[in-house]
Amino acid sequence: MAEFTNMRNIGISAHIDSGKTTLSERILYYCNRIHSIHEVRGKDGVGATMDSMELEKERGITIASAATNVTWKGVDINIIDTPGHVDFTIEVERSLRVLDGAILVLCSVGGVQSQSITVDRQMKRYNVPRVAFINKCDRTGADPFKVTSQLRDKLGHNAVMMQIPIGLEDRLEGVVDLITMKAVYFDGPSGDDVRYEEIPAELQDLAEEKREVMLDAISMFSDELMEAMLEGEISEEMIHEAVRIGTLSLDLTPVYMGSAYKNKGVQSLMDAVLKYLPNPTEVENIALDLDADEAEIKVSAGNEKKTVSLAFKLEDGQYGQLTYIRIYQGKIKKGDELYNTRSRKKFKVGRLIKMHASSMEDILEAGSGDIAALFGVDCASGDTFCHPSLNYSMTSMFVPNPVITLAIDPIDKKAADSMAKALNRFTKEDPTFRTYVDPESNQTIVQGMGELHLEVYIERMKREYGAEVETGQPQVAYREAISKRAEFNYTHKKQTGGSGQYARVAGFIEPNEEENYEFVNKIKGGSIPNEYIPSCDKGFQSAMVKGTLIGFPIVNVRASINDGQYHAVDSSDQAFQTASLNAFRDAYTRAKPIILEPIMKVNVEGPTEFQGNIFASINQRRGIIISSAEDGMFCTVEADVPLSEMFGYSTILRSLTQGKAEYTMEVNKYGKVPQSVSEELKKAYEDKRKAESSKK
Amino acid sequence: MIRAELNKRSPLRVFEKSIHGGLGKGNIGVIASRHGIGKTACLVHMATDKLFRDEHVIHISFSQNVNHVIAWYEDIFKEISTKRELEAAMDVHDNIIKNRVIMNFSQDNISVEQIIRSLKTMIEDGGFKADSIFFDGYKMTTVEHDAVERLKEFAKNMDVELWFSVSPVLDGVDFDEYGVPETLANIEDVVDVLIGMKYDGEEIVMTVVKDHGEANPSQMAIKLDPKTMLISRL
C-alpha cells in the first residue's frame, strides 16, 4: 500500500469533446501503462484505451467513466475519465463524489462552454480542488489567454496562468514555465522527451509580465512568499507551497495548457497534479452514523482504523461483475467481512483488484484513500461497505430525476428474459436510469436523462444481452401536482359474504413546495387507531404513483388526516389503504390539478450569422430566450425550452446552421404546461385509455 | 401588497411625472454620471418596473458575463418584493422574467450596425416584442453623431424606447453641476431626455437636465438610495 502522500485520486471532467479521453490516453502512455497511443476515432480503428466499451469506440464519445491506476514519478494516481455529454451526468457526479482533485479540461477555442459550467458546479458541490488544462492549443483560433479570463469572468475562478504558450495553432511548439522561467519542449513522435531551454527572446517580456501576475495572485496564500517578494529572493519551493495552499482551499485554479493530440504539455500538467492536488489525507469526508440519528462523523485515512468505503460504480463488463469502491478509512483485505449498510447484509471480500486501463491486477489488500474493485458483490451504486461493527452511510450524492420515458417491447420470449436481466443490471449501475411496468398497458417503460442516454441502453441491451426490443416514441416524463387545498371525508364500505371492509378517513391535501410528499397525522382521540395510521400513509402514496389527469406521478403534496372512523371487526390495513387511496383521488379532482413538464436550460453556440435562425428555432419551441451573448463571430444563446419541444432538435439545428451550431441542454426545473397543451395531453390520455379498455 | 398596488406606489411614477409622463416610444433617454454612482442599479430598477407592468424589456450589456446582469435583476427584485411585502412573489417573478432578454456584446468596439442588426433579429426572428431597450454602459461620449441618429431611427421604426446609461470613456473629463460629462455635448441634440446623477456628499441627486427638448434643469423628487440601490422618493 502506498504512503498517503504518494497517492492521488483525480478526475478528468469537461465539456463534450474537449479532449478528456485523448488526454487520459497520453497520461497512460507517459506513465508506461500502454505502449502506443490510440486516438479517439483514430484511423487505426483501435480507439482510445479508456473508451473500452465497443459503443464508445464506435461513436467516439465516452459513455461510462473509467477508472485506472498509473504511477507518475513514484506517485500512485487513480484517474477517472468522465463523459462530457449531459445525459451521462451521473457518471461525472459520482466520480467527483469519490475523487480528491480534478483536472478541468477546456478547449482553447471554445473556452468556458455550457458543460464546463455544469461540471464546475459539480466540482464545487463536492469541494473538489482543481487545476485547469487548456487543451487543443494547436487548433485554429486557439487563445489560452482568453480562456483564462473566461475562467475568471464566467466561472468566478481565481484562475492564474502558470505557463504561456510558445506559438499557437499550427505553430504550437511548447510552453514557458513561469516558475522555473524555462521554455519546455516535448520532443519525439509521441512527445516523450521533455527538453528545457532558455525562453525564446520574443517571449521574454510577456513571460516576465505573466510571472508577475502569477506571483501577485498567489502571494496572498503565503506570508513567506510575500516577504520574499519584497526582498526579491523567491525560491521555487515557496511558489509551489503558495499555489498548493490556494488550490487546496479552492481559492486558486492554476492554469496549464497544451495539446493532448499533439502531445504537448501533458507531462507538465502531471507534475502539477502531484504538486498541487491533494492526497487522501488532505480532504475531509463525512459519513452519517445510522445508529445515532444520522450524526455526522468525520472519516479519515488510516489503515489501522475500521473500514468505511463507498461503492460508487458498478460495471458488468468484459471481466464480469465489478464494483468500484473508494476506501475512506481502514483497509480492505481479501477474505475480510464487510457490512453493506443499505441492504444490511454482510458479505466476504472475494477477489480484490486494481484497474489499469484495460487490464487488471489481482491484489491482496487496498488501503485508505485508494480506489479498487471487488468482484461479484451484490449491491447498488451508492452503497456503503463498513466494518461489521459500524453502521455508517457515506453522504449520498446528488441524483437528478429522469426526464424522458420510452416504452419498450421485447420481440420474443427469449428477448423478454434477457431484457429483464439487462434492466435489472442497468438500473443497479445507474440511478438515473429507471424502469417500471405500466399497469394499464402492461408495457415496460424505461426512463432516463435524455434521448442519447436511452438509446445507449437499448443498444447495450442488444449487444451485451442479446435482447432486441421495439421502442415507441420517446416521451417527456410529465408530473402532476395540485394547485390548491382540498378536503376529503371518505368512507370505504363493502359487505361481501363473510367479513366486510370498513374505514373512514377525513382530512385534506395541499400543495407542498418543499418536498415531493409529506404525511401529517392530526388524529386526536383515536378516531383512527394507531395501527392503521401507516395504512393511510401507504394509501396516499399509492394514489400518487399515477395521477388521474394524464397518468403521470403526482408530486409536491402534503396529505393530512384529522378524523376518521373504524369498525372493530370490519376495519383492516387493506380497508384503510383503499379508503385513503380513494379519498386522495376524490380530493385530487377538487384540488385544481395541473400538469408539470421538465423545462430545459438550452445552450446554443454558433456563428453570429445564424443568430436569426437560432432565435427563431427557440421561439417556435415555446422557448424563452434568457440571454444572447455575442463575441465577434460567435454567439451563445441561452434559453428555457420545454423538453417536449426539443425532440429532434439536433437535426433541425444542423440544417438551420449548415451544421455549424451546437447545443447542449440539461434539466432546469419543472414548469406548468400552458392550458392548450394541457388539454391536448388530457385528451390523448383519454383516447389511450379508451383504446385500451376496448381492447380488453 | 399586490402587484397592482406596488405599481401604483412605485417611485418610478414620480420619475415619469417629472418627464411629462415618460420617455415615450421612438425616443432616446440618457442617464449620465461619473463611474461608480449606481447607473446599472438605476437602469435595472427602471427595467424591472416596466416588467412589473407586463412590458417586454431587452437589457444590453457590454461586459464579459451575463450572469452579473442576471444577479442585478435578482437583487433588485428581491429588494422591491421584500420592501413592499409583495404577495405571491415567486409567481410574479417567474411571470415577469419571461418578458426580459439579456443581450451581451463582449467584443471590443462593436459597431452600431451590428447592435441594431442583432436587436432586429431578436425582435423579429426571436419573436420578442420589446417595448423598451436598456443599454448599460454604452460609449455614448465617443460614438459618432451619426450612430446615435441611427439608433433613434431604429427606435422609431421598431416603436421602442431606448434608455442608455453613460459614463465617460476617457479620464480627465469635466462634469457639469448635474453630473453630466461635457463630452456628451456632441450628441445631446439627438437625446430626448437627459438625466444627470451626482453624489452631493450625502445622497445621489437626480436632475432632469433636458426633457423632450425643454432644457430647464430641475431636480427630481427621487434619488438613488445607496443602501438598497433602489430609486426611492426623497
Ligand SMILES: Nc1nc2c(ncn2[C@@H]2O[C@H](COP(=O)(O)OP(=O)(O)OP(=O)(O)O)[C@@H](O)[C@H]2O)c(=O)[nH]1
Ligand atoms: N486539434 C486537437 N484535437 C484534439 C485534441 N485533443 C482531442 N482532440 C480531438 O477532439 C475529439 C474529441 O476528443 P475526446 O478525447 O474524445 O474528447 P472527450 O472530452 O473525451 O469527449 P467525450 O468523452 O465524448 O465528452 C477527438 O477527435 C480528438 O482527436 C487537441 O489537443 N487538439
Ligand SMILES: [Mg+2]
Ligand atoms: Mg471521452
